[in-house]
Amino acid sequence: MTGPDQFPQFPPGFVWGVATASYQIEGAVTEDGRGPSVWDTFSHTPGRTHDGDTGDVADDHYHRYPEDLDLMAGLGVNAYRFSIAWPRIQPTGEGPVNPAGLAFYDRLVDAMLAKGITPAATLYHWDLPQALEDKGGWTQRDIPHYFAEYTAAVADKLGDRVGLWCTLNEPFIVTAFGYVLGVHAPGRQLFTDAFAVAHHQLLGHGLAVEALRAANVTGTIGVVNALAPVHPDSDDPADHVAAGILDTLMNRTYTDPLLLGRYPEETPAVYAGADLSVVKDGDLSTISTPIDFFGVNFYNPHRVRAAAPEQFGTGPLNFETVEYPGVPTTAMGWPVVPEAFTELLTGLHERYGEKLPPIYITENGAAYDDEPGPDGRVRDDDRIAYLDRHLRAVHAAMAAGADVRGYFCWSFLDNFEWAEGYQKRFGLVRVDYETLERTPKASYDWYRSVIALAAAVGP
Numbered sequence: 001m002t003g004p005d006q007f008p009q010f011p012p013g014f015v016w017g018v019a020t021a022s023y024q025i026e027g028a029v030t031e032d033g034r035g036p037s038v039w040d041t042f043s044h045t046p047g048r049t050h051d052g053d054t055g056d057v058a059d060d061h062y063h064r065y066p067e068d069l070d071l072m073a074g075l076g077v078n079a080y081r082f083s084i085a086w087p088r089i090q091p092t093g094e095g096p097v098n099p100a101g102l103a104f105y106d107r108l109v110d111a112m113l114a115k116g117i118t119p120a121a122t123l124y125h126w127d128l129p130q131a132l133e134d135k136g137g138w139t140q141r142d143i144p145h146y147f148a149e150y151t152a153a154v155a156d157k158l159g160d161r162v163g164l165w166c167t168l169n170e171p172f173i174v175t176a177f178g179y180v181l182g183v184h185a186p187g188r189q190l191f192t193d194a195f196a197v198a199h200h201q202l203l204g205h206g207l208a209v210e211a212l213r214a215a216n217v218t219g220t221i222g223v224v225n226a227l228a229p230v231h232p233d234s235d236d237p238a239d240h241v242a243a244g245i246l247d248t249l250m251n252r253t254y255t256d257p258l259l260l261g262r263y264p265e266e267t268p269a270v271y272a273g274a275d276l277s278v279v280k281d282g283d284l285s286t287i288s289t290p291i292d293f294f295g296v297n298f299y300n301p302h303r304v305r306a307a308a309p310e311q312f313g314t315g316p317l318n319f320e321t322v323e324y325p326g327v328p329t330t331a332m333g334w335p336v337v338p339e340a341f342t343e344l345l346t347g348l349h350e351r352y353g354e355k356l357p358p359i360y361i362t363e364n365g366a367a368y369d370d371e372p373g374p375d376g377r378v379r380d381d382d383r384i385a386y387l388d389r390h391l392r393a394v395h396a397a398m399a400a401g402a403d404v405r406g407y408f409c410w411s412f413l414d415n416f417e418w419a420e421g422y423q424k425r426f427g428l429v430r431v432d433y434e435t436l437e438r439t440p441k442a443s444y445d446w447y448r449s450v451i452a453l454a455a456a457v458g459p
């Protein structure tokens with residue numbers, strides 16, 4: 001593995017950051033008037049998460065954020081992507097704001113700014129107020145309107161200090177994992193309503209952009225998608241068709257309406273049984289309201305082949321995923337294919353051309369089975385190699401013309417990895433879940449030297 005001294009040069013002003021999300025790190029779930037979210041309900045339902053883990057305490061970041069920001073400052077990052085818990089701001093998702101909830105993020109943002117760290121706030125990283133799920137959640141058209149009201153309340157308080165606003169995190173994962181497969185909160189297994197879940201999230205994004213613009217926020221505005229190239233397993237045309245189905249299902253059904261103002265022609269077939277009447281006049285122009293940046297989360301590509309149609313979630317999907325031959329995997333079992341990151345970024349450029357705003361890599365990282373040595377130190381060479389190779393892949397895409405402005409490593413701290421609980425660790429900093437003690441891993445030092453090197457050459 002190459003050391004940071006041989007690292008490719010990123011342009012002056014490139015943003016170096018780390019990312020987290022509220023329910024994964026905060027804990028303090030009943031404090032200062034926070035209401036329950038779908039993740040409280042889901043994680044407290046027996047059998048839903050690994051070992052029954054919940055976010056009740058998580059990293060206790062709600063109380064330990066000063067220490068966390070000290071560690072972040074030590075890393076030298078110039079931005080921090082965190083998320084705001086909607087049920088702290090509005091315990092039932094509607095109505096008057098809870099001042100104590102807003103005050104937490106007010107303190108957090110000021111503490112970041114005092115350290116020269118730009119706040120990058122995500123408004124929705126999956127913790128929907130449970131009261132809104134009780135009304136039907138994202139299947140319902142009033143949820144996007146509640147989301148816009150919540151956004152306006154946050155913008156009113158933080159609009160003068162947040163540098164980057166991310167409306168939604170990964171709407172496809174919410175649709176697929178939360179409402180179709182049922183492996184994430186709210187744990188529903190819908191069929192024909194899956195498309196409504198996708199559409200209403202996208203509409204919520206558009207209305208939130210309008211609310212942020214109306215509030216005259218000083219920061220830039222974007223949305224975050226989990227994107228992945230889909231590769232056919234062979235040259236067989238049927239495998240190419242299969243790859244197209246998954247590409248439409250997970251990527252283009254989200255990126256096309258956001259950037260082109262229309263759904264792909266194939267969306268109704270892929271979201272079989274979709275009730276397209278949920279798309280009302282004007283929705284697509286709201287959804288495609290111009291944004292300032294496009295957030296991309298990348299973990300791994302997918303390889304698929306044609307398969308006999310199986311009634312699965314959204315409909316009869318004629319594909320199955322297969323393994324990448326000869327490729328290492330992370331502790332999640334996800335294949336490590338950095339070239340696909342370059343392909344993804346240059347592919348976005350090709351498909352969307354001048355409709356594509358500048359890109360931020362809002363998440364990229366890996367889980368490994370970290371074992372601390374006798375000195376308590378985690379020597380996570382595998383994570384360093386993953387990050388090294390993926391940053392080089394981003395650089396290669398930039399050399400080929402992709403307009404990437406920054407990179408946020410997932411994740412700053414080990415945290416509650418959703419259905420996988422605390423077993424899977426993505427952090428640059430280790431968390432001991434008995435003592436909640438934080439210990440930087442070798443990857444923390446590595447990332448610090450990458451950032452320091454970039455700072456030494458620019459601006």
Ligand code: GBH
Binds near residue numbers: 226300333
């Ligand atoms: C992100 O989601 C989330 O934003 C974040 O909260 C989370 O902690 C983090 O990633 C790590 O999981 O079919 O085996 O190839 C990532 C969504 C969905 C991306 C599954 C990778 C590959 C599964 N992921 N996907 S596989």
